[in-house]
Amino acid sequence: MLDRSPQLNLCRLRNLSTDPGLPAGAWLARGFALMLLMLLATIMIGSAASHPVAESHHASPSETVSKMNAPSKMLHLSLWISMPMALIVIVSLLWSWMLRRRVAHRTWEIQRELGERQQVEAALRESEVRFRNVTEAASDWIWEMDENLRFTYLSERFYALTGIAPQHVLGRARWELAIIESAADRQKWRQHRQMLEKRLPFRDFVYRTGIGNRHGVDRYLKVSGKPIHDDQGRFLGYRGTGTDMTEQVKAEAALRESEVRLRRIIDLVPHMIFAKDRHGRFLLANQATAAAYGLTVQELVNHSQRMVHGIDEEAERMLADDREVIESGASKQIAEESFTDHTGHVRTLQTIKIPFNEPSLSETAVLGVSIDITEQKQAKEEVARMRLYLKNIIDSMPSVLIGVDPWGYVTVLNQPAEQVCGASWETAQGRFFGELFPQLESQFDQIRQAIRLGHPIKTPLMTLEDHGELHYADVMVYPLIADNASGAVIRMDDVTARVRIESMMVQTEKMLSVGGLAAGMAHEINNPLGAILQGSQNILRRIDPAMPQNCAAAAAIGIDLGRLNRYLEQRRILHFLEGIREAGARAAKIVADMLSFSRRSESRFAPVNVEDLLETVLRLAASDYDLKKKYDFKRITIQRDFDSRLCMVHCDKTEIEQVILNLLKNAAQAMSECEASSPTILLRTRYEPQYVLIEVVDNGPGMDEKILKRIFEPFFTTKEVGAGTGLGLSVSYFIVTEQHRGRLSVTSKPGQGACFSIRLPLGREALP
Amino acid sequence: MTGWVLIVDDEEMIRENLKAYLEDEGLWVVAFEAVTPALNWLMDGGYCRVCIMDMRLPDIDGNTAIRTLHRLYPEMKFLIHTGSSSYSLPDDLRAMGLDDACVYQKPLGDMAPLAAVARTLALRENRL
Numbered sequence: 001m002l003d004r005s006p007q008l009n010l011c012r013l014r015n016l017s018t019d020p021g022l023p024a025g026a027w028l029a030r031g032f033a034l035m036l037l038m039l040l041a042t043i044m045i046g047s048a049a050s051h052p053v054a055e056s057h058h059a060s061p062s063e064t065v066s067k068m069n070a071p072s073k074m075l076h077l078s079l080w081i082s083m084p085m086a087l088i089v090i091v092s093l094l095w096s097w098m099l100r101r102r103v104a105h106r107t108w109e110i111q112r113e114l115g116e117r118q119q120v121e122a123a124l125r126e127s128e129v130r131f132r133n134v135t136e137a138a139s140d141w142i143w144e145m146d147e148n149l150r151f152t153y154l155s156e157r158f159y160a161l162t163g164i165a166p167q168h169v170l171g172r173a174r175w176e177l178a179i180i181e182s183a184a185d186r187q188k189w190r191q192h193r194q195m196l197e198k199r200l201p202f203r204d205f206v207y208r209t210g211i212g213n214r215h216g217v218d219r220y221l222k223v224s225g226k227p228i229h230d231d232q233g234r235f236l237g238y239r240g241t242g243t244d245m246t247e248q249v250k251a252e253a254a255l256r257e258s259e260v261r262l263r264r265i266i267d268l269v270p271h272m273i274f275a276k277d278r279h280g281r282f283l284l285a286n287q288a289t290a291a292a293y294g295l296t297v298q299e300l301v302n303h304s305q306r307m308v309h310g311i312d313e314e315a316e317r318m319l320a321d322d323r324e325v326i327e328s329g330a331s332k333q334i335a336e337e338s339f340t341d342h343t344g345h346v347r348t349l350q351t352i353k354i355p356f357n358e359p360s361l362s363e364t365a366v367l368g369v370s371i372d373i374t375e376q377k378q379a380k381e382e383v384a385r386m387r388l389y390l391k392n393i394i395d396s397m398p399s400v401l402i403g404v405d406p407w408g409y410v411t412v413l414n415q416p417a418e419q420v421c422g423a424s425w426e427t428a429q430g431r432f433f434g435e436l437f438p439q440l441e442s443q444f445d446q447i448r449q450a451i452r453l454g455h456p457i458k459t460p461l462m463t464l465e466d467h468g469e470l471h472y473a474d475v476m477v478y479p480l481i482a483d484n485a486s487g488a489v490i491r492m493d494d495v496t497a498r499v500r501i502e503s504m505m506v507q508t509e510k511m512l513s514v515g516g517l518a519a520g521m522a523h524e525i526n527n528p529l530g531a532i533l534q535g536s537q538n539i540l541r542r543i544d545p546a547m548p549q550n551c552a553a554a555a556a557i558g559i560d561l562g563r564l565n566r567y568l569e570q571r572r573i574l575h576f577l578e579g580i581r582e583a584g585a586r587a588a589k590i591v592a593d594m595l596s597f598s599r600r601s602e603s604r605f606a607p608v609n610v611e612d613l614l615e616t617v618l619r620l621a622a623s624d625y626d627l628k629k630k631y632d633f634k635r636i637t638i639q640r641d642f643d644s645r646l647c648m649v650h651c652d653k654t655e656i657e658q659v660i661l662n663l664l665k666n667a668a669q670a671m672s673e674c675e676a677s678s679p680t681i682l683l684r685t686r687y688e689p690q691y692v693l694i695e696v697v698d699n700g701p702g703m704d705e706k707i708l709k710r711i712f713e714p715f716f717t718t719k720e721v722g723a724g725t726g727l728g729l730s731v732s733y734f735i736v737t738e739q740h741r742g743r744l745s746v747t748s749k750p751g752q753g754a755c756f757s758i759r760l761p762l763g764r765e766a767l768p
Numbered sequence: 769m770t771g772w773v774l775i776v777d778d779e780e781m782i783r784e785n786l787k788a789y790l791e792d793e794g795l796w797v798v799a800f801e802a803v804t805p806a807l808n809w810l811m812d813g814g815y816c817r818v819c820i821m822d823m824r825l826p827d828i829d830g831n832t833a834i835r836t837l838h839r840l841y842p843e844m845k846f847l848i849h850t851g852s853s854s855y856s857l858p859d860d861l862r863a864m865g866l867d868d869a870c871v872y873q874k875p876l877g878d879m880a881p882l883a884a885v886a887r888t889l890a891l892r893e894n895r896l
Contacts (some may be wrong), residue, residue, distance in 0.1 A: 097779070116863070397817060523850075523851035527779040529781045529875035530779070530875035533876060534782060537785075537878065538788050538789055541789070543844065592853070
């Protein structure tokens with residue numbers, strides 16, 4: 001509008017004035033037309049008067065006049081009159097035209113001048129309006145100072161923008177308005193004054209003023225100015241613009257404060273908070289992040305992770321995650337990642353990364369939070385480890401352990417329990433314990449009672465039936481009282497073996513007391529036995545006809561000894577005597593066996609050659625009365641498998657002989673019972689690290705497990721009544737284990753013979 | 769009669785049986801039920817070369833009796849016949865030349881070995 005207005009005016013001015021070119025032509029044309037008209041009228045008059053006139057028309061006027069007649073003279077006269085008239089007319093016409101033309105031209109010039117002035121004025125007005133608009137619309141105001149640097153003018157915007165009434169300002173210098181508090185302020189003002197006094201232009205000087213404020217709010221003003229001079233270069237003052245910075249300063253302060261607050265918050269968070277650009281450069285990092293790299297926040301920000309991270313592969317992995325987030329635009333959760341901090345500790349982090357867009361950033365970055373879950377993970381692992389550890393512990397317990405809830409449903413089984421019920425923990429869980437352990441179903445009452453009373457309940461030596469065999473178990477119900485869950489643990493220990501050992505020990509103790517008793521009584525019993533045995537021997541001897549003394553005595557009283565002997569045989573007296581002798585011998589044997597149960601001093605221990613000992617025993621066996629009589633020892637093949645490294649063992653020779661002889665007798669007896677086709681006894685010796693092993697192996701009928709378990713019990717015998725005392729093996733066991741601190745064991749299966757192993761501890765003299 | 773064997777045993781039947789057996793072996797045997805009468809007999813001029821001594825005796829313990837006899841009659845040989853199963857030879861008796869072979873455990877099912885030893889000792893060359 002403003003731009004077009006001068007042109008518009010120009011057009012208007014042009015329309016007002018007459019075009020000087022066109023009217024001048026029109027006047028000329030009109031003059032010519034008039035002259036031509038007059039010329040034609042003269043000619044027509046002339047020709048009408050005389051024809052020759054027509055011809056003389058082209059001749060000089062003098063000629064024509066001379067030749068004219070009266071009418072022609074009339075004509076000539078009129079011609080003379082009309083000619084100057086015409087000329088005058090023409091000239092006047094021309095003059096008039098010229099005049100008009102000049103007037104028109106001048107008018108046009110005046111008009112133009114007028115138009116131009118109007119135009120300038122309009123432009124000026126326009127400019128003024130514009131300037132006013134600008135100054136009023138702008139956020140700045142205009143100020144002016146005189147040569148004394150006192151305010152002389154302030155545009156209206158000043159009040160509008162600052163709310164400070166101009167009267168507070170006008171006539172005062174700027175520094176009179178300012179609030180100067182700090183040394184920095186004073187310095188700033190000093191410089192400013194110097195600048196003004198030197199009449200230098202200045203820009204963007206910011207100061208605080210409390211003048212004329214409305215709500216007790218100080219205002220921040222920013223001013224720029226330059227000196228003004230008149231045409232002669234005299235300094236007139238300063239003119240410049242000013243802006244109210246208060247809101248901006250406030251906003252900046254608020255922003256700074258908010259940033260500080262945010263900073264404090266993110267620095268307070270113990271987790272790592274960071275932002276990185278696509279090149280891995282840290283744009284933001286909190287203290288936790290910087291600390292992880294062993295840096296301060298200032299040191300970390302603007303540095304690439306590649307530079308600050310010690311472990312390249314970790315950095316690359318993290319940066320790859322960053323790029324993924326940036327490129328996909330989707331957040332990413334990293335449940336677990338390892339991170340080696342500057343001290344070299346490997347930490348486990350849980351990280352969330354999201355794309356990060358900020359107006360200040362040219363491209364998308366990534367914002368992330370990493371939570372250090374190292375301890376959490378360690379704790380979790382520790383819990384898992386502890387659980388496994390406890391599981392291993394309860395599994396390692398030989399006791400059957402069954403955890404149940406208050407209603408008797410299984411919660412936990414240990415390995416022995418799994419073996420007993422034949423179900424795994426997983427499959428057993430949630431099943432009623434009585435279903436899995438029918439033998440323990442009766443404990444349900446104890447479970448409820450234990451939970452109710454809060455103390456364990458014991459059921460010792462509960463008898464259980466297992467495949468027709470009697471077992472003993474100690475059962476204990478422990479109540480479990482936790483915060484919410486309650487229940488119980490049933491502990492069952494199979495004490496069958498212990499009960500057996502205990503009963504065996506009881507019997508051994510009995511035997512020991514028997515042995516002690518026997519030792520005390522031995523003298524008293526052995527004397528009468530001696531009398532019986534010796535007496536019977538003397539009787540048999542003194543009736544023997546082969547003895548000269550007998551014959552002499554018989555002859556002296558007239559008896560024939562031969563006939564007496566026949567009588568004695570006939571009446572079986574000799575047989576009875578033999579019976580007495582045998583019974584006496586057996587009684588003596590029992591007493592001797594019983595005496596074996598007494599502990600003896602080791603004074604009888606001596607180094608014994610194992611091979612010699614075995615050979616002695618074999619000789620004894622061959623000549624043994626019982627073996628000879630009942631089991632025909634000669635039929636048995638004896639194999640020897642002796643370890644050449646063995647030589648001496650420290651033992652009581654007669655005792656060990658007794659043990660081995662006893663084993664040989666048992667083997668012979670067992671083989672004769674089953675009538676083995678080729679009865680064989682293998683005597684084997686072996687050198688073991690701490691023991692001498694002597695084995696007696698037969699190929700007899702063997703034994704089942706039940707017999708094996710009880711074979712060393714005193715008075716346990718498989719022989720018919722009267723065939724054995726039932727003490728043989730228990731005495732052997734006693735001799736080997738108690739007196740020699742050795743071991744006696746047996747392995748056997750029905751139909752596969754038996755192997756008795758004696759292990760005697762090696763003494764110093766055991767090896768040559 | 770050859771050879772002198774002294775038996776000291778409080779059990780009459782043992783004493784008698786041993787005496788009978790040894791006498792049948794042709795040895796001259798004297799038997800006492802206790803140590804004191806035996807000592808008295810020796811003091812009175814009795815003489816023996818072998819003594820078969822019981823241990824548990826009514827007056828004096830067998831070991832002590834052997835020590836006494838050995839002191840008085842160093843040439844005398846001793847055999848021990850005891851009913852005590854836990855008997856073991858004291859060291860001073862071993863020093864006198866006794867060993868485990870000289871110890872016979874009651875009851876003797878067969879008196880022959882004891883008799884044979886006694887006979888050998890009784891009939892050894894007389895150095896007195």
